Amino acid sequence: MAAGAAYASAVEAVATKAFSNPVPRGLIAVRADGGHPGDIKATVEALNKAFATFKEEHTKQLEDIKKGNADALQALKVENINADIARLQREVDDTNVKLAAAQMGAGSGGKGAADAEYTGAFRAHFKKGDVQAALNKGADGEGGYLAPVEWDRTITEKLVLVSQMRQLATVQPVSGAGLTKLFNLGGTASGWVGETAARPQTSTGTFASLGFGWGEIYANPAATQQILDDSAINLEAWLAGEVETEFSKQEGAAFFSGDGANKPFGILTYVTGGANAAKHPFGAIKAVNSGAAAAITSDGIVDLIYDLPSAFTANAGFVMNRKSQGTIRKLKDGQGNYLWQPSYVAGQPATLAGFGITEVPDMPDVAANSVPLLFGDFKRTYTVYDRVGVRVLRDPFTAKPYVLFYTTKRVGGGVHNPEPMRALKVAA
Structure with a gap:
């Protein structure tokens, strides 16, 4: 239980720091320097400790289930830790957004308005x-x-x-x-000919x-x-x-x-079976089955990653909502390693099988026949x-x-x- 105590202490420290200077609801407080580095570091450390505790308790839960001794209290404990991980990850993500906002604001260099006369009017x-x-x-x-x-x-x-x-x-x-x-659909034909052979018209x-x-x-x-x-x-x-x-x-x-x-x-309407599946000349966004009728499996995640051509994986990432991220956080590979990993560095997202995750509230929940995850290069897909x-x-x-x-x-x-x-x- 030493890990659990360390996790509780870390979470309490972050919570105390977060609420010591409350901000009115609806307002976002952004420091000129993008926030205190110590606060960011403490949140990341608390997140990593929480995930270590989660792995320990979740493994214990799985062992109990295998022995036929499923404990409802243990399951509740795992879910509570899982919820805390989601909250801490959200704090890290929010900090990243604020840092980006501060950097964007600093980029103006304090220059005057380019259309000062019209701005005054x-x-x-x-x-x-x-x-x-x-x-x-x-x-x-x-x-x-x-x-x-x-x-x-x-x-x-x-x-x-x-x-x-x-x-x-x-x-x-x-x-x-x-x-x-x-869009060029191709179809231009060619052929080999001899020096004096006829050259009939080819397809265009x-x-x-x-x-x-x-x-x-x-x-x-x-x-x-x-x-x-x-x-x-x-x-x-x-x-x-x-x-x-x-x-x-x-x-x-x-x-x-x-x-x-x-x-x-919307991008989801272009997925196979969606309203716009036949709209694009190149076809629909291909769907890969999760491996279970009402759940996501580790094999399903691996199949999804390797179904994407390697030419598009360099800038690929996952998109899902918060609830789905809580579900995939429990998935392991064949060696018992968790596929989801927390953010270890401020400014970097959590990862799934090594690829970054973006949390999007508008994505569907995990349910039979739903599409809760997208994976790929969004800049090359949607405009x-x-x-x-x-x-x-x-x-x-x-x-x-x-x-x-x-x-x-x-x-x-x-x-x-x-x-x-x-x-x-x-x-x-």
């Missing part, structure tokens, strides 16, 4: 509705503005940090109303086009005119936060399961298309005394190549 319009016709990029009568370059970039950077698909996939700005890609390759789902995503935050007059808040930072929350929630669901109706096509520019419509009339800031952005997305991706389907 935008801020004045935020507060009072003042319109300078020479600067207004939107419609004067509507009070519409395209966001300044810096503000638009801030929204995009925030979305990258909170949207898992934007971190994983290729993100491509576009200037048109939509986008269609052409064929092409196929592929469209992507598009939609307009919006947020409609409100503030009283008095708050705007008194400048009690940083208006741009406040609106950016409101937009980030709403956009990230809607995007997250659409990029993984969107049906393409006024929204992007997010951003129609350049965020539009803000200032509306002081609809909900007096509140001023509404109707904010929109057009976003598209879909699978541009299914070959670098595999899905794990729960099936025997």
Whole structure:
């Protein structure tokens, strides 16, 4: 029980440190230096100690089951430790996001606005509705503005940090109303001939086009005119936060399961058996069975990894939700080694069979016929298309005394190549 005591002590130390300086709900506190290195180190150490205890107790549970002495209390103990590991891993992941945010913010170098004149007009319009016709990029009568370059970039950077698909996939700005890609399906033929032999016409390759789902995503935050007059808040930072929350929630669901109706096509819809399985000219994302009718097996994970061509494994990784990660944490290989391993270094994700794991709440749970895991190179599989520019419509009339800031952005997305991706389907 010495390991269990060490684990409990470590968890208590981290919990005490985490709650000694509470942050109001809904706010994220990020230090200018990205956080205290000691806190990060303590969390990683606590995670590793927790996993060591988990392996010890889980092995004991399995031995009891083999002997026919299954203990409900022992099983509960294992599940509680498993839950603590998930919490500590989440703390490590959150720290990584905050470090990335701090580094991104530091990258601006304190430079002035690239479009300072227009940014000033935008801020004045935020507060009072003042319109300078020479600067207004939107419609004067509507009070519409395209966001300044810096503000638009801030929204995009925030979305990258909170949207898992934007971190994983290729993100491509576009200037048109939509986008269609052409794919070469091959078919060009050739042959060997003699010096004077006839050379008949050969077959020519064929092409196929592929469209992507598009939609307009919006947020409609409100503030009283008095708050705007008194400048009690940083208006741009406040609106950016409101937009980030709403956009990230809607995007997250659409990029993984969107049906393409006024929204992007989700990557899960391209899996064999999905709604878009026949949409791509190259075929569907192939599914590999998990090895059990209602569970994930170690053999299923190995089959999934080795079904992906080696050309795509260099940048491959797993995607799953938190509950599924708790399930696969108990899997072992033939030598008794756990396939899941915690993060040993701040800035690095937990791994499954040596490949990084990204936790995505929008992925399905483990259940019969579900697809709880994706594995592959996301940048070579899925593309997010951003129609350049965020539009803000200032509306002081609809909900007096509140001023509404109707904010929109057009976003598209879909699978541009299914070959670098595999899905794990729960099936025997």
